[in-house]
Amino acid sequence: MAQDPRVQSAARALARSRRLVVFTGAGVSKESGIATFREPETGLWAQYDPMELATYEAYVRRPAFVWSWYEHRFGAAAAAAPNPGHRAIAELEHLLPRVSVVTQNIDGLHQRAGSSDVIELHGNMLRFKCLSGRHTGFVLDDFAGQDEKPPRCPDCGDPLRPDVVWFGEALPADAIDRAQALSAACDVMLVVGTSGVVYPAAGLPFLAAEAGATVIDVNPERDALAAAAEIFLRGPGGEVLPQLVASVREHLTG
Numbered sequence: 001m002a003q004d005p006r007v008q009s010a011a012r013a014l015a016r017s018r019r020l021v022v023f024t025g026a027g028v029s030k031e032s033g034i035a036t037f038r039e040p041e042t043g044l045w046a047q048y049d050p051m052e053l054a055t056y057e058a059y060v061r062r063p064a065f066v067w068s069w070y071e072h073r074f075g076a077a078a079a080a081a082p083n084p085g086h087r088a089i090a091e092l093e094h095l096l097p098r099v100s101v102v103t104q105n106i107d108g109l110h111q112r113a114g115s116s117d118v119i120e121l122h123g124n125m126l127r128f129k130c131l132s133g134r135h136t137g138f139v140l141d142d143f144a145g146q147d148e149k150p151p152r153c154p155d156c157g158d159p160l161r162p163d164v165v166w167f168g169e170a171l172p173a174d175a176i177d178r179a180q181a182l183s184a185a186c187d188v189m190l191v192v193g194t195s196g197v198v199y200p201a202a203g204l205p206f207l208a209a210e211a212g213a214t215v216i217d218v219n220p221e222r223d224a225l226a227a228a229a230e231i232f233l234r235g236p237g238g239e240v241l242p243q244l245v246a247s248v249r250e251h252l253t254g
């Protein structure tokens with residue numbers, strides 16, 4: 001891939017960038033062993049559609065069931081380690097003047113890989129709040145002794161929920177506002193591992209392209225963002241990104 005002219009032109013664009021946004025989806029965590037949203041899960045959850053489970057209605061209707069789905073995912077995220085793709089993204093911060101990561105993922109792996117400016121558009125499943133939303137900022141240890149599923153809010157006794165954005169819920173205003181401002185002002189956007197079907201997140205690459213940024217899309221298969229991407233690099237992030245970053249380093253060190 002290193003001699004691939006598309007990788008070379010992507011590396012040149014990245015090496016020149018002054019304001020880079022890296023926009024990621026579930027695919028960037030696939031090589032860490034975390035299931036994506038639209039590729040069938042294996043095992044117990046294979047027959048359930050995440051779109052049906054990641055909603056307020058599903059949680060209110062079947063709280064223990066939806067909580068068990070998240071417990072399965074907490075376990076996967078806790079057992080997972082950042083993969084070479086996450087680490088390559090984190091390395092870009094040491095090569096380029098300004099790098100912001102905007103992620104749809106809720107697994108916290110970009111932060112664990114060392115990225116220091118991460119906007120979580122859809123929250124983080126290792127943070128919890130009560131159903132009313134009045135009490136937030138809980139972590140798993142805050143209710144470790146509770147057997148009830150879902151556990152109860154230590155402050156008000158409401159059922160707890162993961163601090164994530166469910167379908168039909170608004171994204172945190174500060175997160176989406178900052179992500180849209182950065183996308184409209186960036187000169188390069190590197191998109192990794194998203195099918196580009198979930199809005200308003202999927203609008204960000206189009207915002208960047210309309211503002212004249214070079215949009216680079218990394219995905220093993222074509223996704224819905226093809227119209228926004230100037231350069232498409234076909235392949236898994238864990239393979240493409242380390243090669244891309246090595247090429248950026250070559251361009252910068254001459």
Ligand code: BV8
Pocket residue numbers: 024025026027028030031036037038039054104105106122164165166167168169170171192193194195196197198199200218219220221223235236237238
């Ligand atoms: C909103 C957190 C309005 C939870 C997620 C009806 C009612 C209400 C809203 C809507 C509606 N119809 C449409 C909408 C809008 C809706 C939406 O966009 N729906 C889509 C499906 C049509 N959006 C919303 O509901 C949003 N809210 O609109 O609110 C509003 C406004 C004001 C006031 C009130 C309400 C909220 C959306 C957020 C939902 N929450 N996650 C949880 O995770 O449990 S979204 C969920 O999908 C994940 O975050 C996931 O990241 C995200 C996007 O999916 P992708 O990341 O792209 O993952 P996917 O599996 O699809 O693709 C993986 C890609 O990776 C593939 O392309 C694959 O090829 C690639 N890949 C595979 N292997 C690799 C790889 N890439 C690289 N390397 C590899 N190795």
